[in-house]
Amino acid sequence: MAKVEQFPDQSGENGITDNIKDQKTREIFGTGRRQGNSAMPDDSLLMGSSTGQNSAREPAGEKTTDQGKKPTYKEQIKKHRDRIRIYRIFGALIAVIAVLLTVLFFTTRHYNRAEIVKARDFPAEEGAVCVNFDGRVLQYGPNGATCADANGRVRWSITYEMDQPIVSMSGGVAAIADYGGTTIYVMSVKKQLYTVNTSIPVHKVGVSESGGVAAILNDSTKSWIRLYSKEGREIAYFIRSMEENGFPMDVAVSPDGEKVCISSLLMKDDSVVSNLSFYNFGKAGKKYDQNLVGYFEYTNEVFPYVKFLGNKSCAAASDSRLVVFDTSAVEPQNSFNNMLTENLQGIFESENRIGLLFTDLTRENLYRLDLFGRDGKKEGSVGFTLVYNDIQIKGNKVYINNERSMQIYTVNGREIFNGGFDRAVKVLIPSKVLSGLGAVSENEIDKIKLR
Numbered sequence: 001m002a003k004v005e006q007f008p009d010q011s012g013e014n015g016i017t018d019n020i021k022d023q024k025t026r027e028i029f030g031t032g033r034r035q036g037n038s039a040m041p042d043d044s045l046l047m048g049s050s051t052g053q054n055s056a057r058e059p060a061g062e063k064t065t066d067q068g069k070k071p072t073y074k075e076q077i078k079k080h081r082d083r084i085r086i087y088r089i090f091g092a093l094i095a096v097i098a099v100l101l102t103v104l105f106f107t108t109r110h111y112n113r114a115e116i117v118k119a120r121d122f123p124a125e126e127g128a129v130c131v132n133f134d135g136r137v138l139q140y141g142p143n144g145a146t147c148a149d150a151n152g153r154v155r156w157s158i159t160y161e162m163d164q165p166i167v168s169m170s171g172g173v174a175a176i177a178d179y180g181g182t183t184i185y186v187m188s189v190k191k192q193l194y195t196v197n198t199s200i201p202v203h204k205v206g207v208s209e210s211g212g213v214a215a216i217l218n219d220s221t222k223s224w225i226r227l228y229s230k231e232g233r234e235i236a237y238f239i240r241s242m243e244e245n246g247f248p249m250d251v252a253v254s255p256d257g258e259k260v261c262i263s264s265l266l267m268k269d270d271s272v273v274s275n276l277s278f279y280n281f282g283k284a285g286k287k288y289d290q291n292l293v294g295y296f297e298y299t300n301e302v303f304p305y306v307k308f309l310g311n312k313s314c315a316a317a318s319d320s321r322l323v324v325f326d327t328s329a330v331e332p333q334n335s336f337n338n339m340l341t342e343n344l345q346g347i348f349e350s351e352n353r354i355g356l357l358f359t360d361l362t363r364e365n366l367y368r369l370d371l372f373g374r375d376g377k378k379e380g381s382v383g384f385t386l387v388y389n390d391i392q393i394k395g396n397k398v399y400i401n402n403e404r405s406m407q408i409y410t411v412n413g414r415e416i417f418n419g420g421f422d423r424a425v426k427v428l429i430p431s432k433v434l435s436g437l438g439a440v441s442e443n444e445i446d447k448i449k450l451r
Contacts, residue, residue, distance in 0.1 A: 131167070138174060168207045198226070208255050348392070385400065
């Protein structure tokens with residue numbers, strides 16, 4: 001009897017249908033990565049590859065070509081990051097170009113008209129003088145002083161009686177004294193700092209931007225130099241003989257309040273001799289006699305001007321030279337000496353520059369203002385035609401004005417504005433930006449808008 005083989009039910013668990021399904025499943029997922037007991041699908045399927053012949057992974061052992069190959073998940077992430085990087089670089093480049101164009105526009109722009117807009121009433125005291133006080137207005141006269149901001153708001157006001165008020169300013173600090181009197185008032189742009197009384201008449205005062213004051217007091221035969229701290233405390237004094245040291249012309253105090261320079265004039269062997277004396281009242285100067293750390297003489301010259309340009313530099317100007325001293329060490333050194341071949345018409349200053357004014361010999365302009373930095377080197381020159389009342393240096397700009405006209409230049413001589421006012425202007429109040437330019441006219445503080 002023939003043997004009959006039995007086949008399992010095709011619909012059963014081990015049937016043909018299930019075998020076919022398992023085979024197809026293995027074709028699709030057989031090459032997937034395993035994690036634990038479960039198979040992970042291929043990256044191309046995770047990225048949404050289309051189904052069909054191309055979606056199945058090629059059997060092991062068969063080579064694939066780059067043509068038509070789908071990028072992996074990592075490759076697509078890399079491409080996406082590269083695209084973002086390119087966008088960022090392109091965006092940064094556009095931003096830099098926009099900034100450069102904006103800077104170019106504002107640094108080369110020329111204005112033709114000045115519109116004056118009233119900010120606030122500011123009554124003028126009879127006989128008072130108005131000056132720019134670090135972007136504010138300082139009005140001082142025989143009966144008192146007042147400080148107001150550029151919007152006309154009064155910051156402080158003091159009363160006194162003086163016959164001949166003299167003022168020294170440095171940064172946002174001012175000292176006012178009566179020439180020949182015995183009282184010195186020291187104020188910042190915000191408030192009154194202190195008052196000192198002297199028993200000897202005041203001849204000259206110099207103030208630092210930190211609030212320290214050096215006062216030159218004269219009697220008939222001697223000069224007393226007194227130095228006050230930013231709190232008004234006397235920290236040093238010494239006496240100089242006019243016969244030996246000469247008559248004091250000017251005094252300057254360093255920003256830190258420790259260094260003092262005095263210019264004096266005396267007769268010596270039938271010649272006029274100027275001397276520049278440097279004193280250091282810090283710890284380093286204590287070992288020197290009377291704190292004198294430097295002494296320089298110049299024959300047949302007069303030095304009516306000395307000015308510290310920071311703690312490490314001091315400039316002095318005579319009728320024939322500009323000299324700059326390096327004061328970074330205890331003993332100052334002559335670091336720059338510029339002999340003048342033209343007649344000096346005036347000296348103007350800012351916090352870090354000095355301007356020397358000359359008549360323009362080329363006759364292209366009426367005047368020429370040469371500008372020098374802290375190291376004494378020439379930084380630029382401005383030629384102008386305006387018959388001026390005042391010249392101010394603020395930042396990298398030079399402001400020249402009289403009551404009815406104004407000219408503005410950059411330090412290197414490029415003209416920014418040349419025009420007139422519709423009312424009389426007493427003093428300009430420059431700011432760090434042109435949009436903050438102000439002025440004091442009759443009984444009011446104004447804003448100036450350049451068009």
